[in-house]
Amino acid sequence: MGADRIWKEIEGLDPAVLGSLGVAASARVRDDGVVDAGVSRREFMRLSAAIGGGLVLAVSLPGCRDAGTETGGGLAVTENAHGTPMPEGEAWAPGVWLRLHPDNTATITVANSEMGQGVRTTLALLVAEEADLDWNRVRVVQAPADEATYGRQGTGGSGSVRTAWMPLREAGATARAVLVAAAAAELGVPATELTTEDSHVVHGSTGRRVPYADLLDRAATLDLPEEVSLKAPADWKLLGGEHVGVDAKDVVRGRAEYGIDVEFPGMRYAAIARTPVHGGTVRTYDATAALAVPRVREVVEVPAVGGDTNVHAGIAVIADDTWSAIRGRDALEIEWNPGEGAGHSSEGYLEAMRVGADGPGAVLVNRLGDPDAILDGGGADVLRADFEVPFISHATMEPMNATAHFAGGRMRVKAPTQFPNWARQATAAALGIPVEQVSVEVSLIGGGYGRRINPDYAVEAALVARQVDGPVKVQWTREDDLRHDFYRPTACHRLEAVLDDEGYPLAWRQRFCTPAISATIAERIDEEAFGVSESDGGANMMYRVPNRSCEYTYLPSHITRGWWRAVHTTHNTFAVEVFLDELAERAGIDPVEYRLALIDEYTLDRPGTSPRFPRSAERLRGVVARAAEAADWGRSLPAGRGMGVACAIDHLSYSAEVIEASVEDGQVVVHNAWCAVDCGPVISPNHGRAQVEGALIQGLSAALHERLTVEEGAIVEGNFDTYPLLRMREAPRNVEVHFVETDAHPTGLGEPGLPPAAPALANALYGATGRRFRTLPIRI
């Protein structure tokens, strides 16, 4: 798996990914809802009788084989909401999206990873809706890593619903069509007289109800239809309805299996001392004291793995339980070669980034008109502001871990991973064995937010497991996790503008400097490509400015960087949206009115952006207006309170937030938040609202608290005492989420609620205090 492909896939920069949407390139949905597959449906769907009874509908995404490879078993199985157990004795059939059972239950396979965004529920709903399944009799099964069968399984970039929207509904509709055809033959009536509901085919005039289960044998002998109809939204019974997540019942009883809960028989536990300075190596070590700790069994070296994998050099201590492994690890005596990053510090980075943002950037990302002539020509009243953000961590509540077993030349890994195929391929590469000899299974994920895209922790566990007899679970401590994350990078932005006679920007220039996320995995340093990536939310802002530009300067760093929820828009949106408020104030125009007036098609995009999802000024204005309306924007506020607004386009969705805040006893108090999001149709509004609520909270946490410090090349903060996250008493009392549902292809919802949070808060605090906050985290 090429690193560049991964980076572009995650960031939505790969036209092939955005363009395919998981359907045949020639497929079209006609106005009457009929899917015209363009190629024969038989080429990518297959119907067959299941071993042990039942009907299997296998679907291959275009470009993938339709016969899967056996990947080593071990399935995460969830009972349905009513506790219907999984039927026993059935063989696993790879590549199966939907299986109908003789007891009239159904199993739906989800190939994406569940990390709280509700994907196991929403993707199953897509199939169940079109197949007219009884939702209470649906089980969800987790697919293992198997790119040949499931296509790109990577869960990230708020893309699961976007890519599953067509193929999973089509799979459900195909199953339904075949069952109706089977019922028509069975009952001797025309198919047009039949309807379906709750896993039954219904004959309207006679009132006969035939369970799907009674039709499976006949259905398995039928050909797939050449075309199927998808339901009109008005006919949806499940989509758009209120649903509880399929895993909630297990979660509240402590029975859900996360990576940390995985148990391979005979498993032992490992803790690893990793080089404090990323890129360092072990000079010498003495394991005597570690081996003297009771229940410690073994000490092995973990080799560094470079390239796009980024396993840190370390020493692993293997014990009979996690605590003893950690105690043994802490007893190791290690001398490190700190490597090239030893001299780096947060202060050094800041100094370099300020220089980088102070003059012309190394890379011109894009330009419209001639902003330099206006800004640098002399005589103009130039508004100028600098914005700074620190390194921040994903800080998933479940620290990294992975369980691995090497036996008979095969490596079995089970891990909470967002990108199981990357973990699988990187493991094979690190071990020097064929990828077919590596299996990766996916557990539930105790928080991802982008951290678990990177495969380092899975590969690392495999490297330990290869050196010991029997299975081993590598468990990271919180300190390990905070100090060896893939961080949202630190960044400095300088924004400059000149207003025209009416107060709207005539010229706008963004100059920024940050270590590129993609440089951590890129095959080569490509500053132009980095600039395109890193400027998302800045270079492609939708405000009408006749002369504007974005310039980027790359800052090398040895600190590993990764995709933190909403990625680049976190800092670009902060800079752009706070600066815009400053311009509105100078113009004497209300910030909401200012935005509504400036959001325009007259815009400048980043190079290489997919035309498949053109940006819509109308949709962005729509969310700004909705959030303002919900907040009753413009009303008089209690003394000491301020209200701020910000908006963003993130992962192809539109998002605006209004925040009401004050400062009390030197502390920021966020009283209320109103969020409006347009992601097209909302599959499961309950999960959708939860994603926006959570993104807002995470955005506020970063805005108020989160900052990592680099000293002598190492991350200083190790736990929540020094890296605090937002706590319940700091959460707003009232948060409203409003969806502006437009008739568009559904787009991301896991991330778009995040970027407006920090600037909306900073803008609210300006109203409350009269002070501009341009550095995160906000310090009162």
Place this chain on the structure above:
Amino acid sequence: MIELTINGETRELDVAPEMPLLWALRDVAGLKGTKFGCGMAQCGACTVHLDGRSVRACVTPVSAAAGSSITTIEGLSADGSHPVQVAWQEENVPQCGYCQAGQIMSAAALLATNPDPDDTAIDDAMSGNLCRCGTYLRIRRAIRRAAELQGRS
């Protein structure tokens, strides 16, 4: 050997007395519902009850738990019917769900002593439990709902 009473059952565990209860529960007793988050009582993911009082299992040595009645998420109810567990589902609280066992144990301990907590009491009781997914708003609602459910039964 240390004798512990876990969810009403007496267990003999062959562990060092200073081993944190968290790891004794998870790695030795096989009760994995209690979660590891920080190891220093900062996040609340490991919250269990000792004689009905919520404690952080990651900083509680097993020796300190001996002689007490330990309740973990697995023992909060036999079938998931505790009002807090019911309310948590009705409000669709969990996102990733990892912190929720600790949240639920903290909430259950709160409601055991304060059957009708106001927002301040909820915030005070729950602010030791971190949730990175940001489910705080739903947790507040679920606790109020659980209080209603508890009052009715």
